[in-house]
């Protein structure tokens with residue numbers, strides 16, 4: 347998503363020599379990799395679209411993953427991006443030598459670049475659980491982001507580990523066709539109810555005839571999302587968070603009839619502390635007669651299934667691991683070397699960081715989209731990337747105008763940003779007492795801890811006093 351955006355916008359502003367490196371043989375990022383049953387985006391589709399490429403054909407308010415994949419391919423094609431992509435060639439290293447970057451790829455190619463934009467994504471590297479005996483399982487076993495569509499599910503005994511957004515969507519989708527379904531829950535999740543109506547043919551025709559209506563709808567959705575959620579998650583005491591909590595609690599009370607199951611599904615932390623799960627039908631799914639919620643700790647996996655701490659063996663044919671992602675990777679495993687031989691691996695040895703999530707001191711003319719500690723999870727990442735790219739383009743302009751050869755954030759600015767960020771994080775809902783992928787090794791949310799409006803303001807124009815320029 348962010349790589350396509352970069353190619354389109356850079357070319358629009360006159361850059362002719364733009365290459366996009368894609369290690370796979372198809373574009374799409376998250377939407378190419380995640381094809382599990384039931385996948386959809388929980389940001390409304392008219393908002394989860396590029397601002398410059400509204401799509402009248404979205405089928406639902408929250409459209410499924412394959413539609414998003416097709417949309418991204420469409421946009422890339424119609425904006426002539428495809429011819430700028432080198433497919434199937436993984437970037438292995440980027441090295442700065444005082445003037446420019448040398449990009450090396452797995453195929454042995456070496457290319458020079460004045461600027462490097464890293465659009466490598468956040469939720470990309472699957473996190474496999476460390477469960478004893480996992481490899482001994484005799485059935486089919488795969489991660490949610492590596493779904494094996496060759497495996498038959500109909501009538502099978504299916505196990506799902508994990509109750510994040512992926513696990514919940516998988517369970518809701520497959521329950522009606524599998525023989526039995528066991529959901530292994532380590533931590534209960536709050537579930538935000540959400541209707542997902544489809545757009546009628548008439549509405550789509552109307553969008554086609556009046557594209558302004560899509561823009562208006564996008565703006566309206568963006569405003570609603572920002573005010574009711576994005577701006578509010580950073581203040582645990584906000585009335586909006588209390589409202590979200592009430593909606594989730596009511597959803598649980600009214601949707602789950604069995605009091606024992608209801609208590610098993612009740613989280614012991616505040617709603618939206620973990621990334622909020624949005625689902626119209628998870629509670630329906632988990633109450634089906636062929637479904638069971640397993641809350642006993644997984645002891646080990648055996649050839650025939652999953653053994654829990656109470657000694658029970660849950661026999662399975664298929665085991666899906668919806669266990670999330672390693673969220674601290676970003677550009678890695680690429681080897682990135684900046685000024686004076688500085689290695690990114692060393693700079694990020696403790697944890698990844700960057701000034702405004704975009705620039706790393708000592709790494710001139712390297713900029714990240716959806717980099718470390720940026721707004722993740724609670725916003726449209728397309729909006730985020732568009733704002734970041736417009737900011738990065740202003741930095742590039744400084745170099746192109748001849749004011750310097752290269753620029754990157756100063757150490758002082760990066761430290762100040764990190765200090766302020768860590769302090770502000772204390773007030774967020776993410777630090778109200780739960781374990782989640784937002785929290786880094788210190789328990790500090792690796793996210794933008796201020797209102798989304800503040801992010802927009804900071805992205806409007808760079809403060810060049812925070813940057814070091816090289817002659």
Ligand code: N01
Pocket residue numbers: 386387388389469475476477490507508509510511512513515530531532533621644668669670671723781782783
């Ligand atoms: O992953 P997660 P995800 N034994 O990290 C459990 C986006 N997304 O792929 O809570 C047992 O949220 C873990 O348990 P616990 C969205 O930003 C969006 O679901 O740590 N269980 C947890 O339940 C989302 O937040 C959409 O105790 C283990 C689960 O696995 C992000 O991607 C759809 C375990 C991991 O949940 C990631 O979501 C999908 C173990 N050893 C994803 N290890 C939409 O837009 C982990 N778990 C709808």
